[in-house]
Amino acid sequence: MTTENATTTGLPLTAGAWTLDPFHSAVNFTIRHLGISKVRGRFAEFDAALTVGETLAGSSVTATVALASIDTGNADRDAHVRAPDLLDVAKRPTMRFVSTRLEGEGEDWTMEGELTIGDVTRPVTFAVEFGGLDRMSEDAPRHAGFEATGEIRRGDFGLKFAPGILGEVVKIQLDVQFVEPA
Template sequence: MTAELVEIPGYIAGTWIIDPLHTNVGFTIRHLMVSRVRGRFGTLEGTVVTGDDPLGSSVTATIDLASIDTGIAQRDEHVRSADFLDVEKYPTMTYRSTGVRPGGDGFVLDGELTLRGMTRQVPLDLEVGGFGPDPFREDDPFKGARAGFTATGEISRLEFGVGDTAKVPGGNGLGLSDKVQIILEIQASLQTA
């Protein structure tokens, strides 16, 4: 598939810097098999390169694991500990795309996630939110254009050595599900300098 066959209104090829103030890196995990816990990471940086052909695009991102926020400080401290993310030893997780392909109603972003020193393939369903002017940020060194993307996927926390396999008392499910849903809402500024 070429750019002529991929119709993205207002598409702009270029290098984009992820705007952490307008980006959300969220996750959801089942707890005790009866409810879901949601959280997010507040500190990140990254670059999106949109190619002349959208299928030639790429993404790199680094997330500060200490910036986890589930809304409960005590839980956040536990998740930062060696029991889970071990942020003292592994302060960041990174994502590096390896390809883009058509998929579903949008695209699939293939890539490698590195967490706790382990790298695994993690494909993300990708929706292009759009491209447009950025008329409100005269002080922005990257002013000129904004782009938005939504990416969703799933990882196995156990494949990355995060947490344990403790069972729900009296039940046969894990206290914390192995599968973690990932929800990314990305806004980026076109780099013009």
């Protein structure tokens, strides 16, 4: 891992606006079904931005996920989840995260923030692992890789449909790469 252009954030990242590499990033989730197994899925449409400041307090992460882009590998189930009696993507088209605090060192970090689904905003915390930096070629910008995990409770966001069928806890797994500013 190179430390060129390091800031005082504790990570070897260049200050500025890092952009998401959507081809090497994923927003995944897991929820229990009937309490006996897990359903795994992903959201195909999302965007995120990492702003690295000269200090950790000046750094932030924002992300927006299109809820209609849910993909659990079953088209009928996905259509049902999008419907008004469940997720109601017409009423809740996006999920948005805005960080409020970043802390840590080395490879292990914590990211606190506010997650909004529809008209409900709640705090959420992610454990973040910094995967490192690398270039795809000698003249290409560096990519920074991160894995973030956290969980939310559906009921906290007014998503109280299908109790007993779907679990209350939704586990979120993010694998993202950001591209260094020019």
